[in-house]
Amino acid sequence: MSKLVIEGGVPLCGVVEIQGAKNSILPIIAATLLADDECEISNFPDIGDTHIALEILKALGANSTIHTNSIIVNAAGAYGTEIPDDLMRKMRSSLMFLGAILSKNRRARVSLPGGCDIGTRPVDLHIGALKEMGVVFSEAHGYMECEAKNISPADIVLTYPSVGATENIMLAAAKANGVTTIKNAAKEPEIVDLQNFINAMGGKIRGAGGSEIIITGVKNLHGVKYSVIPDRIVLSTYMCAVAATRGNAVFKNVNTSHVSSVLAALSKAGCKIYDLKDTVALECDRLNAINSLMSMPYPGFPTDAGSPFVAMMAGAAGTTLFVETIFENRFRYVGELLRMGAKIKTEGRAAVIEGQKKLYGAPVEACDLRGGAALVVAALAAEGITSVSHAEFIERGYEHIESVLTELGARIKYEKDV
Ligand code: UD1
Secondary structure, three states, X not given: OEEEEEEOOOOOEEEEEOOEOHHHHHHHHHHHHXXXXXXXXXXXXXXXXXXXXXXHHHHHOOEEXXXXXXXXXXXXXXXXXXXXXHHHHHOHXXXXXXXXXXXXXXXXXXXXXXXXXXXXXXXXXXXXXXXXXXXXXXXXXXXXXXXXXXXXXXXXXXXXOOHHHHHXXXXXXXXXXXXXXXXXXXXXXXXXHHHHHHHHOOOEEXXXXXXXXXXXXXXXXXXXXXXXXXXXXXXXXXXXXXXXOOOEEEEEOOOHHHHHHHHHHHHHOOOEEEEOOOEEEEEOOOOEOOOEEEEOOOOOEOHHHHHHHHHHHOOOEOEEEEEOOOOOXXXXXXXXXXXXXXXXXXXXXXXXXXXXXXXXXXXXXXXXXXXXXXXXXXXXXXXXXEEEEOOHHHHOOOOXXXXXXXXXXXXXXXXXXX
């Protein structure tokens, strides 16, 4: 267990270099299983989830070395078919390995994935699509056994544009014998990144970023050097933190076209944004409520940025309505914000945030990754000391958060419990 102890009330000012995207690197690490030789991936975020992904690769027989800001993976000889239960439970995106393992071995054994407890998070779309590609599923002793004579190309229509299911299908189909199409595919930038990575290895995928993706299977994929896109959720979180403390900062290594909806919401709330495409600056003197905001699949407002945004609005002038449309159990951090003097009412998927002049420090507990980040945003703005326990949830997605915030002038300490 670890803890972040924050003395709030300091306007955050300075320059932040944004890390590589967690939600890109995870499926890309899974994709290295498809390569015949070594891959070098830069802009590698050194976070909890990437370490779990590398442990999974190791369990499957791959070698990887972490360098500063990059990794080298050789998964050519990784013919393992089983993901250990403890790793599967630690991270939901471990399910992403299923498509790649099946592509390589025609069989796999996995338990149901864990990850952040932000709703029921079923896996029916993943399983349904893989069944259409010829995979047969059976359950025994808490494990899913998956087998296929061949991974067959298929025309898959997703009933919801699931990010993970879209990625799993791309991974399963990249080396299938024929053309697979995904209709109603997720359009997130991380899907485009996965397409670009597989194509750089010699794959033939087009359409990512739109609602139809066409994957023409190829016989072999080779190793590559590749750099993952910047993390748009980490950028959104730090922008909310700077705005919440009425600070000003410059964010480097970003792609602002990936955060248009977030920048629009921040400007509506009174922030001044200077958009230079790969760098963005934010200045905030006062924050005002906005009528309403709703999370939506990309290019809508990202569900993952919802929690830090709500925490920021807890200190804005006026009342904001935030509606979470993607996961049904995202508001668990709100109870902790109430301990800090926030006035927020939740009803199902809606949160009504009555902005307060001052929040105050309190002992609070992170219960998921983005909810934990929301508590940090609130703590930075609050008067007095907040200790955010279970910071290990936050470490799953934010690289050295205490150093980044210290650089911006925050008074923050990281404590590891023994
Ligand atoms: C990914 C992101 C996560 C982000 C989410 C939505 C990664 C590692 N994680 O998660 O940070 O919050 O996209 O942008 O990239 N669903 C089903 N059946 C399925 C799959 C999903 O009903 O088989 C539902 C989910 O319960 C949820 C919605 O679809 O309500 C969105 O889930 P999905 O897009 O699959 O999210 P993840 O890939 O899990």
